[in-house]
Amino acid sequence: MKHIVLYSNGAQSAYTSYLVAKKCGRKNLVLLHNPTGAEHPDSERFADDISELIGVQITEISCGINLWELIEKENFIPNPRAAFCTRMLKVEPARKYFKTLNEPFTVYLGYTKDEKCRAERFIKANPDLNVMFPLIEKDLSAEDAKKKLLKLGIKLPESYLYFQHNNCIPCVKGGKSYFKQVLKYFPDEFWKMAELEKRFNHTVLKDISLEKLAKEVA
Numbered sequence: 001m002k003h004i005v006l007y008s009n010g011a012q013s014a015y016t017s018y019l020v021a022k023k024c025g026r027k028n029l030v031l032l033h034n035p036t037g038a039e040h041p042d043s044e045r046f047a048d049d050i051s052e053l054i055g056v057q058i059t060e061i062s063c064g065i066n067l068w069e070l071i072e073k074e075n076f077i078p079n080p081r082a083a084f085c086t087r088m089l090k091v092e093p094a095r096k097y098f099k100t101l102n103e104p105f106t107v108y109l110g111y112t113k114d115e116k117c118r119a120e121r122f123i124k125a126n127p128d129l130n131v132m133f134p135l136i137e138k139d140l141s142a143e144d145a146k147k148k149l150l151k152l153g154i155k156l157p158e159s160y161l162y163f164q165h166n167n168c169i170p171c172v173k174g175g176k177s178y179f180k181q182v183l184k185y186f187p188d189e190f191w192k193m194a195e196l197e198k199r200f201n202h203t204v205l206k207d208i209s210l211e212k213l214a215k216e217v218a
């Protein structure tokens with residue numbers, strides 16, 4: 001039986017990895033990471049630290065292109081209503097990996113006690129998978145996961161200094177306040193996305209372009 005943690009370089013999936021390793025051992029543990037190529041550079045350092053803590057290499061399965069290339073390829077910027085980036089960059093490569101396995105496996109996700117509805121939706125959308133949510137079982141929140149990692153001597157990814165999650169920069173699911181933070185701390189990525197909005201003539205945010213948002217902030 002394989003134990004596969006969907007490892008995202010966030011604190012939640014990192015602490016989930018630690019819990020699964022403690023309970024099930026390292027021998028059949030897979031920390032499966034589907035990179036988006038748009039993560040903060042400090043994510044690599046964090047992944048190395050987690051890999052060393054647990055004693056298991058991270059298994060990287062990519063779809064072969066990054067977030068920016070995906071947008072170019074699709075001629076469309078994903079948004080919260082159509083976040084096809086998650087499907088193409090993460091879900092489909094993970095599914096491909098599952099197909100290569102010739103033994104039973106359980107999938108572990110880092111959803112927290114505040115994400116029980118999300119966990120239920122995941123189970124409904126993936127009836128063929130055997131799924132477990134160790135943080136929910138232990139009644140842990142996102143903050144708890146961060147604190148536990150800090151106690152283990154792990155430095156959190158730098159993204160948490162600016163954002164709630166260590167996602168792509170920028171993450172197309174972010175709202176106005178999120179994009180204001182992106183403008184402040186990651187202006188290159190902000191303006192790269194703003195340029196794409198102009199080229200494809202649609203916006204990431206529902207009712208305002210990034211260019212207009214930047215004027216609001218100025």
Ligand code: SF4
Binds near residue numbers: 168171
């Ligand atoms: S983190 Fe955001 S931008 Fe990146 S793949 Fe997920 S939804 Fe898309």
